[in-house]
Amino acid sequence: xxxxxxxxxxxxxxxxxKLEQQTSELAESVNAGDYTRAMSIINELSDVRxxxxxxxxxxxxxxxxxxxxxxxxxxxxxxxxxALSKMSDASDRLNYVVEMTNQAANRTMDLVEESMPxxxxxxxxxxxxxxxxxxxxxxxxxxxxxxxxxxRIDRFFVSLTADSDALYHSLSEILLAQDxxxxxxxxxxxxxxxxxxxxxxxxxxxxxxxHVDQLTGTIHEIEEKEESAEKGVGPQVKADERDDVVSGQxxxxxxxxxxxx
Amino acid sequence: xxxxxVDDFSTMRRIIKNLLRDxxxxxxxxxxxxxxxxxxxxxxxxxxLVTDWNMPGMSGFDLLKAVRADEQxxxxxxxxxxxxxxRDQIIAAAQAGVNGYVVxxxxxxxxxxxxxxxxxxxx
Numbered sequence: 593x594x595x596x597x598x599x600x601x602x603x604x605x606x607x608x609x610k611l612e613q614q615t616s617e618l619a620e621s622v623n624a625g626d627y628t629r630a631m632s633i634i635n636e637l638s639d640v641r642x643x644x645x646x647x648x649x650x651x652x653x654x655x656x657x658x659x660x661x662x663x664x665x666x667x668x669x670x671x672x673x674x675a676l677s678k679m680s681d682a683s684d685r686l687n688y689v690v691e692m693t694n695q696a697a698n699r700t701m702d703l704v705e706e707s708m709p710x711x712x713x714x715x716x717x718x719x720x721x722x723x724x725x726x727x728x729x730x731x732x733x734x735x736x737x738x739x740x741x742x743x744r745i746d747r748f749f750v751s752l753t754a755d756s757d758a759l760y761h762s763l764s765e766i767l768l769a770q771d772x773x774x775x776x777x778x779x780x781x782x783x784x785x786x787x788x789x790x791x792x793x794x795x796x797x798x799x800x801x802x803h804v805d806q807l808t809g810t811i812h813e814i815e816e817k818e819e820s821a822e823k824g825v826g827p828q829v830k831a832d833e834r835d836d837v838v839s840g841q842x843x844x845x846x847x848x849x850x851x852x853x
Numbered sequence: 854x855x856x857x858x859v860d861d862f863s864t865m866r867r868i869i870k871n872l873l874r875d876x877x878x879x880x881x882x883x884x885x886x887x888x889x890x891x892x893x894x895x896x897x898x899x900x901x902l903v904t905d906w907n908m909p910g911m912s913g914f915d916l917l918k919a920v921r922a923d924e925q926x927x928x929x930x931x932x933x934x935x936x937x938x939x940r941d942q943i944i945a946a947a948q949a950g951v952n953g954y955v956v957x958x959x960x961x962x963x964x965x966x967x968x969x970x971x972x973x974x975x976x
Contacts, residue, residue: 704871825937832913836939837940838956
């Protein structure tokens with residue numbers, strides 16, 4: 593066991609007490625030349641270690657079982673088998689969020705794509721009628737042309753009413769399409785709750801496993817894996833708090849122009 | 854002017870397609886990652902490529918490198934429109950030969966400005 597682990601909490605006080613007592617006894621026996629006694633103390637020491645190891649492993653196993661039961665990953669009875677595990681439920685829920693946001697985005701874009709030509713037509717017709725109207729005011733219009741304009745203005749009013757009704761309808765549909773925020777927000781909050789719960793349970797399992805490591809004197813060498821930026825890491829959630837991330841298009845432009853772009 | 858839009862999300866492709874149409878570019882095609890885009894680029898005579906970075910399969914960064922390494926495609930103007938916002942990534946994209954870099958979320962004005970800037974340079 594390394595020195596750095598000496599201060600770790602967790603070992604049973606009973607165990608540490610025995611450890612201390614027997615270590616000093618061991619030293620005494622070796623000093624006194626009583627090697628038979630020394631060997632038997634070493635055996636006792638290893639027994640103490642084994643006993644506490646079994647106890648910790650037992651606890652770890654029980655907690656693991658508990659955790660698995662909590663998340664219903666391992667359905668035992670028909671009822672549980674029927675019910676989805678919370679985990680696969682969580683991924684279903686997130687898929688639902690993707691589906692809902694996709695639907696809302698497409699619905700909104702459908703309506704926008706329907707509305708844009710209406711707005712264009714209104715604008716074009718209004719421009720033409722304005723020009724005609726000004727010709728009339730300048731008295732540049734023949735009576736036949738005026739009669740034609742008269743009819744045209746009439747038709748414009750009719751289509752203006754219909755088109756603005758259609759636009760209004762599209763806009764209120766777009767408004768309604770934003771209800772996904774409420775629904776997906778609730779789902780995401782539920783999943784966030786589950787993730788927190790899982791994290792807490794995993795953390796207590798890790799603490800327990802560290803007791804086993806202590807008893808067996810295991811030291812893990814965990815390599816730090818660096819994320820490859822080439823693959824792409826997606827949107828930065830807390831861009832403002834980081835130096836290695838740009839905070840917007842202006843930052844990108846500054847960076848690129850500093851590179852001579 | 855024939856433009857290929859590459860993004861794994863169909864909604865984002867649709868947004869870019871609409872914005873390009875408003876800018877007067879009506880001849881656009883779509884692909885959902887680099888693996889689909891590359892053969893299209895090789896056979897399709899495109900004048901401009903708009904690509905996302907983070908996509909399953911072949912990423913936009915790999916697509917950028919593949920295009921620059923291809924004798925026939927190497928001069929194709931490329932605009933990256935992406936949520937990737939690390940300085941290292943932007944520098945890497947610039948070094949790999951990207952012509953413009955737009956971070957999501959973006960505005961129509963930004964997209965317009967970057968596209969116009971790219972065309973100003975090549976014409």
